[in-house]
Each structure stands twice: as structure tokens, then as C-alpha cells.
Amino acid sequence: NRKxxxxxxxxxxxxxxxxGGQKLAVIAGPCSVESQEQITGVARDVKTAGASALxxxxxxxxxxxxxxxxxxxxxxxxxxxxxxxxxxxxxxxLMSADQLPLFEECxxxxxxxARNMQNFDLLKKVGRTSKPILLKRGLSSTIEEWxxxxxxxxxxxxxxxxLCERGIRTFETYTRNTLDLSAVLAVKQMCHLPVVVDxxxxxxxxWMVERMSLAAIAAGAxxxxxEVHNDPKNALCDGAQSITPAQFGDLMGKVGTIAACV
Ligand code: PEP
Ligand code: MN
Numbered sequence: 001n002r003k004x005x006x007x008x009x010x011x012x013x014x015x016x017x018x019x020g021g022q023k024l025a026v027i028a029g030p031c032s033v034e035s036q037e038q039i040t041g042v043a044r045d046v047k048t049a050g051a052s053a054l055x056x057x058x059x060x061x062x063x064x065x066x067x068x069x070x071x072x073x074x075x076x077x078x079x080x081x082x083x084x085x086x087x088x089x090x091x092x093x094l095m096s097a098d099q100l101p102l103f104e105e106c107x108x109x110x111x112x113x114a115r116n117m118q119n120f121d122l123l124k125k126v127g128r129t130s131k132p133i134l135l136k137r138g139l140s141s142t143i144e145e146w147x148x149x150x151x152x153x154x155x156x157x158x159x160x161x162x163l164c165e166r167g168i169r170t171f172e173t174y175t176r177n178t179l180d181l182s183a184v185l186a187v188k189q190m191c192h193l194p195v196v197v198d199x200x201x202x203x204x205x206x207w208m209v210e211r212m213s214l215a216a217i218a219a220g221a222x223x224x225x226x227e228v229h230n231d232p233k234n235a236l237c238d239g240a241q242s243i244t245p246a247q248f249g250d251l252m253g254k255v256g257t258i259a260a261c262v
Contacts, residue, residue: 011161013108013162019196025222025224027055027109027196029054029056030242031229031236033058034236039081041230042054045248046248048249049245050252051248054082054086055090056091058070068236090109091111095113095116097125100126104129110132110134112133114136114139117145118149123153127155127158130158130160137164137168139177146183150163161193162194163187163193163195165181165196175204179197183195184197185220197216197225199213199224205240209243210254213255214251226251232244
């Protein structure tokens with residue numbers, strides 16, 4: 001709450017890498033880790049384009065139990081190799097408290113996905129760590145519910161929370177979700193935590209990602225988390241919303257221009 005904490009929080013996610021404050025943070029990478037070559041290759045490409053951190057799921061929350069569920073611990077190993085190769089901090093989703101000791105040891109930012117935003121037991125457990133937490137907005141959550149979920153983590157003693165707007169369910173089906181950019185302004189007025197926007201899960205369409213990213217920055221987001229895949233057509237998860245490294249490079253060439261205007 002701004003009443004008790006008037007200044008914006010700045011969260012350090014790696015040596016010299018911060019989310020919040022003056023500089024935009026752009027987290028990029030594939031939906032899922034698929035192989036060592038894939039994740040390290042994408043990591044090198046997004047680093048060259050100016051990304052500040054690498055994303056990649058090792059444990060995936062899939063609608064169908066028959067869909068690719070992620071590589072699990074092998075995926076974490078590959079993310080660590082990609083970090084070693086590029087120096088980029090790694091961001092990956094925690095689905096179960098069983099994996100918390102592994103994540104505490106190996107990853108730089110623990111993502112709590114939209115589907116677990118109100119898994120209060122998980123929130124309490126990550127609240128007892130000091131790892132930065134990327135807390136995605138729930139599929140159908142109000143801004144207040146989202147902030148209260150962040151409060152669970154803060155109340156547990158972990159001040160390192162980054163909020164992530166990733167679109168909400170509405171009656172509209174043209175896009176995967178409806179990107180609520182006004183939530184960025186609302187949250188930043190109500191609380192001190194940094195907010196990043198995920199245009200990929202919000203829109204579900206790769207061709208919309210660049211414009212919606214620029215709109216998010218114009219709305220005052222502290223950064224972005226964008227799905228980037230080396231071969232979107234053959235991605236094991238979320239290919240339709242993934243941009244290529246070349247498209248990511250184009251996007252990065254434009255973000256600074258918008259950021260300089262706001
Ligand atoms: C993801 O980031 O790959 C993901 C599953 O996101 P969300 O929880 O926002 O659906
Ligand atoms: Mn995804």
C-alpha cells in the first residue's frame with residue numbers, strides 16, 4: 001500500500017539487473033524449455049537484442065493432461081546452462097511446493113502462474129523465501145484479488161514481488177485473453193510493486209505482440225515478459241503467440257523510443 005510504502009520498489013533479479021525504477025526490464029524466451037540447444041540458442045539471441053532476463057517453463061500448467069508437460073528437472077538444468085552461457089538471470093514457473101528447494105537453489109526468479117495466483121499455500125511458502133517472485137494475474141481475478149495475493153507473499157517476509165498483467169478472461173474470444181492495460185495504471189497508483197506486462201499470453205497471437213508491448217510501455221509498465229521461439233511453427237507449447245528472435249530484435253529497437261516519451 002502506498003500509504004505505508006510511498007516509494008516504488010526496485011527488485012534485483014540478478015547481478016546489476018533490476019525490475020522497477022527508471023530502466024525497462026524485458027524478460028524473453030520460449031514458453032517451454034525444449035532442449036539444451038533450443039534454450040541456449042534463444043538465450044544468446046535475446047541477450048544480443050538487449051533482453052535483461054531469460055524465461056522458459058520446465059513445469060507447465062497445461063489444459064490437457066496429454067499435452068507436453070515440460071521437461072521438469074532437466075529443463076531447470078538446461079536453463080542453468082543457458083544462464084552460464086549468457087549471464088542472463090532465469091525466470092521459470094513453480095507449480096508445486098515440492099519443487100521449492102530446487103527452485104531456491106537454481107533459479108533467479110520464481111514465476112507463480114495465473115492458475116496458481118490464489119494457491120494460498122504456495123503463496124505462503126514462497127513468502128518464506130527471499131527469491132524474487134513474478135506473480136501473474138489470475139485468469140479471472142480482480143485487481144484487488146491480485147494485490148491481496150501479492151500481500152500473502154509480502155506478509156510472509158518476502159518483499160521481492162513483481163506483478164505481471166497477462167490478460168484476463170472476458171466475453172471476447174478473438175484474442176486468447178483481454179489485455180487489461182488500465183490495470184497497470186491502477187496497480188501502480190495503489191501499490192509500490194513493479195508491474196510487467198505479458199502481451200504473449202494476453203493476445204495469443206504473435207502478430208499483435210509488438211504493438212501491445214509498445215502500448216504496455218506507454219501505459220507505464222516497468223517491463224515486459226515476451227515469448228520468443230527459434231521455430232514458432234514447431235514449438236511444443238504456445239507457438240501461435242511466440243515471436244522469432246528477429247522479430248524480438250525489431251521490438252527491442254522500438255521499446256526505448258516509447259519509454260523515452262513517457
Ligand atoms: C507462461 O508464462 O508460460 C504461462 C503459463 O503463463 P500464465 O500463467 O500467464 O498462463
Ligand atoms: Mn506460454
